[in-house]
Amino acid sequence: MLYLKQVLAIVRKDARVELRTRDATTAMIVFAIMAIVMLNFALRLRVDSLRPLTPGVLWVMLVFAGTLGLSRSMSAEHTNQCIDGLLMAPCDRSVIFFGKALANALFTLVIALIVTPLMAILFDESLLQWGVLLIVALGVVGYAGAGTLIATMAASTRAREVFLPILLFPLALPLVVASVVATSGFLDRLPFAQFGAWLGVVVTFLIIFWTAGTLLYEYLLEA
Amino acid sequence: MLAATDLVKSYGVRPVLRGVSLGAGPGECVAVLGANGAGKTTLLRVLATLSKPEGGLLSVNGIDALQHPDQARRLIGFVSHQPLVYPDLTGYENLLFYARLYGVDKQPMTSRHMLQTEHPFEGADSQRLGRDARLHIEALLRRVNLHLRAHDLTRTYSRGMLQRLAIARALIHDPVVILLDEPFTGLDQASARALSALLGEWMAAGKTLVMTTHEFARGLEGVTRAVLLRHGRIADEMSGDITPARLASWFE
Numbered sequence: 001m002l003y004l005k006q007v008l009a010i011v012r013k014d015a016r017v018e019l020r021t022r023d024a025t026t027a028m029i030v031f032a033i034m035a036i037v038m039l040n041f042a043l044r045l046r047v048d049s050l051r052p053l054t055p056g057v058l059w060v061m062l063v064f065a066g067t068l069g070l071s072r073s074m075s076a077e078h079t080n081q082c083i084d085g086l087l088m089a090p091c092d093r094s095v096i097f098f099g100k101a102l103a104n105a106l107f108t109l110v111i112a113l114i115v116t117p118l119m120a121i122l123f124d125e126s127l128l129q130w131g132v133l134l135i136v137a138l139g140v141v142g143y144a145g146a147g148t149l150i151a152t153m154a155a156s157t158r159a160r161e162v163f164l165p166i167l168l169f170p171l172a173l174p175l176v177v178a179s180v181v182a183t184s185g186f187l188d189r190l191p192f193a194q195f196g197a198w199l200g201v202v203v204t205f206l207i208i209f210w211t212a213g214t215l216l217y218e219y220l221l222e223a
Numbered sequence: 224m225l226a227a228t229d230l231v232k233s234y235g236v237r238p239v240l241r242g243v244s245l246g247a248g249p250g251e252c253v254a255v256l257g258a259n260g261a262g263k264t265t266l267l268r269v270l271a272t273l274s275k276p277e278g279g280l281l282s283v284n285g286i287d288a289l290q291h292p293d294q295a296r297r298l299i300g301f302v303s304h305q306p307l308v309y310p311d312l313t314g315y316e317n318l319l320f321y322a323r324l325y326g327v328d329k330q331p332m333t334s335r336h337m338l339q340t341e342h343p344f345e346g347a348d349s350q351r352l353g354r355d356a357r358l359h360i361e362a363l364l365r366r367v368n369l370h371l372r373a374h375d376l377t378r379t380y381s382r383g384m385l386q387r388l389a390i391a392r393a394l395i396h397d398p399v400v401i402l403l404d405e406p407f408t409g410l411d412q413a414s415a416r417a418l419s420a421l422l423g424e425w426m427a428a429g430k431t432l433v434m435t436t437h438e439f440a441r442g443l444e445g446v447t448r449a450v451l452l453r454h455g456r457i458a459d460e461m462s463g464d465i466t467p468a469r470l471a472s473w474f475e
Contacts, residue, residue, distance in 0.1 A: 013312070080309070089325060
């Protein structure tokens with residue numbers, strides 16, 4: 001029970017700071033909206049319909065915007081060396097991983113809730129369906145797990161802003177590809193059997209990285 | 224009590240601690256002195272279980288802190304050179320967060336807390352600690368004289384106020400061992416006197432204190448033992464009447 005309370009304490013703390021400062025979410029929202037609008041205009045110059053491109057643009061947007069939030073989330077722990085305060089807590093290191101990853105997932109999901117309807121309008125695609133939203137939720141949570149791990153590694157380096165995308169994007173490529181194919185399959189109303197395996201890849205990615213975070217976070221923080 | 228034996232720690236190929244042994248009992252205050260780079264902060268981080276040594280033993284109140292760091296951390300309070308508080312939370316919110324992490328936010332303060340500390344917190348609040356741990360936070364803030372700024376963001380605090388909040392944070396779970404890294408650095412005279420008074424209270428309450436400092440001219444009034452750390456080893460030790468004049472001989 002205390003484990004859960006400690007995880008929630010970290011999520012609440014991050015949420016409170018974010019609600020007060022809006023540092024991460026503002027950067028993520030502004031970036032996402034600007035990029036979507038620019039892509040909307042730029043892509044229309046060459047193609048008649050943006051609908052086939054929608055899943056790819058949506059996921060690239062979520063990954064890029066999510067990375068902005070991840071970077072700020074971990075750098076906040078290094079202000080005043082607050083990370084030491086977390087490390088001094090009498091809890092398993094996985095508590096810190098779960099707390100930070102859940103908070104990161106929450107912020108990115110908020111962005112997804114804003115970006116998805118906007119894209120539905122600009123790209124003329126019916127994105128607001130339970131299947132799409134489920135894939136978005138699973139993909140975002142999986143990405144937050146992997147991103148929290150990598151952001152923790154990058155946070156202790158001098159060039160953390162550069163290291164995070166360099167390390168994270170190749171790692172997240174299978175997730176992005178699987179999410180795009182699964183989202184496309186759902187939007188194109190294909191039989192589930194044709195894209196179900198890709199949804200399986202998304203879920204597997206999520207399980208692997210959240211399990212890895214639980215097991216490896218202690219070693220990452222020691223490094 | 225705290226017992227460290229033959230602690231060894233390196234950063235890469237550079238040895239920082241080369242077999243440091245240090246013990247401190249209840250009511251004792253040990254000052255670790257040394258020049259910059261002597262290994263004082265590394266020693267304190269190892270004692271705080273923030274950094275794992277490559278060799279040696281560490282025990283806190285009989286608990287093997289290297290095997291069971293989670294249990295040991297419940298007994299250790301750490302006042303770092305940095306305040307370890309979030310600038311976008313208020314002083315009160317910072318303490319509430321740490322209280323939740325230590326699982327003391329909803330628990331009534333146990334008899335252990337009351338018994339171990341003769342005068343845990345001065346003022347009327349000490350009578351009500353058992354009812355609600357939020358009052359414990361308010362009492363802590365009052366004790367470090369931050370109660371009037373409790374609901375201000377800590378980014379607006381001065382260095383002295385941050386240091387006082389850091390002390391309150393370190394005491395949130397009523398530790399029996401308190402580690403302080405250069406606690407007097409950056410404090411004005413009034414804050415330094417208040418901190419000295421606090422150290423005296425903790426010693427009187429039977430807590431074990433270990434603090435590092437590179438200054439031997441102030442903050443050492445209540446120190447019961449001083450050790451000199453040089454090149455990662457305890458080079459000398461002093462007890463009894465510890466005066467700046469005696470300590471100065473270490474730095475000549």
